Amino acid sequence: MTPAPRSPAVFVVGIGADGRLGLSQAAQEALRDAEVVLGGARQLELLPADCAAERVTWPSPLRPAVAGLLAAYEGRRLAVLASGDPMFYGIGRALTEELGPDALHVLPHPSSVSYACARLGWPVEDTQTVTLVGRPLGQLAAALHDGRRLLVLSAGADTPAEVAALLRDRGFGRTRMRVLEQLGATAERVVDGHAADWSAAPGDPLNVVALECRRDEGALRLSAVPGLPDEAYEHDGQLTKRHIRAATLAALAPAPGELLWDIGGGSGSIAIEWMRTHPSCRAVTVERDPVRAARIARNADTLGVPALRVVTGAAPDSLTGLPVPDAVFIGGGLTAPGLLDACWAALPPGGRLVANTVTLESEALLAGRHARHGGELVRLAVSHAVPVGGFTGWRQAMPVTQWSVTKAGDPT
Numbered sequence: 001m002t003p004a005p006r007s008p009a010v011f012v013v014g015i016g017a018d019g020r021l022g023l024s025q026a027a028q029e030a031l032r033d034a035e036v037v038l039g040g041a042r043q044l045e046l047l048p049a050d051c052a053a054e055r056v057t058w059p060s061p062l063r064p065a066v067a068g069l070l071a072a073y074e075g076r077r078l079a080v081l082a083s084g085d086p087m088f089y090g091i092g093r094a095l096t097e098e099l100g101p102d103a104l105h106v107l108p109h110p111s112s113v114s115y116a117c118a119r120l121g122w123p124v125e126d127t128q129t130v131t132l133v134g135r136p137l138g139q140l141a142a143a144l145h146d147g148r149r150l151l152v153l154s155a156g157a158d159t160p161a162e163v164a165a166l167l168r169d170r171g172f173g174r175t176r177m178r179v180l181e182q183l184g185a186t187a188e189r190v191v192d193g194h195a196a197d198w199s200a201a202p203g204d205p206l207n208v209v210a211l212e213c214r215r216d217e218g219a220l221r222l223s224a225v226p227g228l229p230d231e232a233y234e235h236d237g238q239l240t241k242r243h244i245r246a247a248t249l250a251a252l253a254p255a256p257g258e259l260l261w262d263i264g265g266g267s268g269s270i271a272i273e274w275m276r277t278h279p280s281c282r283a284v285t286v287e288r289d290p291v292r293a294a295r296i297a298r299n300a301d302t303l304g305v306p307a308l309r310v311v312t313g314a315a316p317d318s319l320t321g322l323p324v325p326d327a328v329f330i331g332g333g334l335t336a337p338g339l340l341d342a343c344w345a346a347l348p349p350g351g352r353l354v355a356n357t358v359t360l361e362s363e364a365l366l367a368g369r370h371a372r373h374g375g376e377l378v379r380l381a382v383s384h385a386v387p388v389g390g391f392t393g394w395r396q397a398m399p400v401t402q403w404s405v406t407k408a409g410d411p412t
Contacts, residue, residue: 010070011079012086012095014109017185017206019046027107036073039081042206046081053079066094084111089131089153115183116151116208119190127151137162141170142276142304144213145224152209157202160191160209164198167211170302171219176212179203222303226250226273233299238266238292240331243382244356244400249273251354251376251404252327256280261325263315263343264332268296268308271329275305282307284322288314288333316342324348330355334362340369349409358398366403375405 011030016022023031031037034053037044044055056073059065070078085108086092095104117124130143131153140163143150152163160179167175173196181189181204191200215221222228227246233239240248248270252260256278262271265285275281285308287293293312300308311318316339328343334357347353353375357363370377379401383394 009074009078009099009103010095010105012082012092012104012106013079014082014084014086014090014107015043015046016084016109016115017046017182017188019185020048022109022184023048024107027109030079030105030107033077034079035077037079037081038069038073040083043081043083062091063094066091067098070095070098084109085114088113089133110184112153112180112183112208113151116180116210119180119183120178120210122149122210129153132159132163136301136306137166138301138306139304140166141302142279144170144172144215144222144304146213146215146221148211148213150211150213152211154205154207154209157205157207160200160207161198161202163209163211164195167195171216172213173216174214176214178210179207180210181207183208224276226277228269228273228303232303233267233269234295234302235267235299236292236295238332240266240269240356241382241397244380245269245273247380248329248354248356248402249277251402252329252352254278254281254327257282258326259283259323261319261322261328261343261346262286263319263328263330263339265296265310266292266331268299268310270331271296271308272300272303272305274327275300275308276303282309284309284311284325286311286313286315286318288312288318315339319343319346322346325351327352327354329353334365340365344373344407347407349407351407352404353407354402354404356400356402358400363401366401370403370405373405373407375403377401377403 013027013030031051036056037053038056041057080091082090086106088111092106113129117127127149128143129151130140132155133153167173175195177193177195179191220229220232222232226249227242230242254274254277257280260271260274260283262283262285265287268285271283271285274283285296287296290312293310297310300306315333319342325346328347333339334355343353355366379399381396381399383396385392386395
């Protein structure tokens, strides 16, 4: 016999800028029945007058306080207010992590993205969303492609001007910007312009920025796949060149949510392009030179992955305490005592390791590991056409020996 479902411990009610007018009957009943309502100050002000519950404002920072507040009001009829859809960049995620989905009854409201797409006539499924709420501005750069439509969830009234400045800096000054404020409310407003000459004063903090991306003439074109132009990077010569980089990322085979260790980061190109393959991909790069480590961080911000973690120090000592990787790339320091052993030991079954070298000594080391663990040992050679007098000939770059291998065992 199937047990009866448990009554939810917490109602999570989405509310829009239109307040009570936008609440469903079920949402209004949940709020009237609640003994305690948790929410942001702005959300609590929108509560219907017939909601007699105790009103508790979330503290800041919010996430660390969630567990304690839920425990403090355990046993009482509890409702939580959220902006729009609680499960779309909202408090619903934190509540699910704390209580589990069976303890929640979520009553969503249309999200700001749904409202914005309705006003603009943009299909939701064709529109990419980037949130800057509690996240660095630089991550927007990874989503900039000519002709793409983006919706940016603002952190406040100053976000539109910050977005315009980033667009100008990244070669997208021709982008049309529309700031949609107070979506769904009687005070709803749209401010229209272009990033190149954006001069609008800060408006309502509750806004979404709609972008129709247009790359400036002559601006560097950045692909959505690995193998970005070498000119995209600030470097001192320590850079995995684009053709070798593309082959290396193919061997590393990133998948959503996976974590890469990039050992001997140089300019950070492998870790950066790993993270650009999917917004949920993560990476840690280890670089012993502080100047290069700072350069990696700048490259990561410029290319839209400011969350790249940069560890300044020598491997293998600096690997201690790092989270377990799904893949490891070794682009330098192969002959450092214990490095290969430490990287191999850190990989779980099913993890991948890729190592590149141009020296005979390191090549011999990789050949020995290939004999022991298997995998694939290849030599990558790239030649470029260059002038030879009045003619054209080939100039070959130093060949790169690459070992790639998947650690045996059941990844589950």
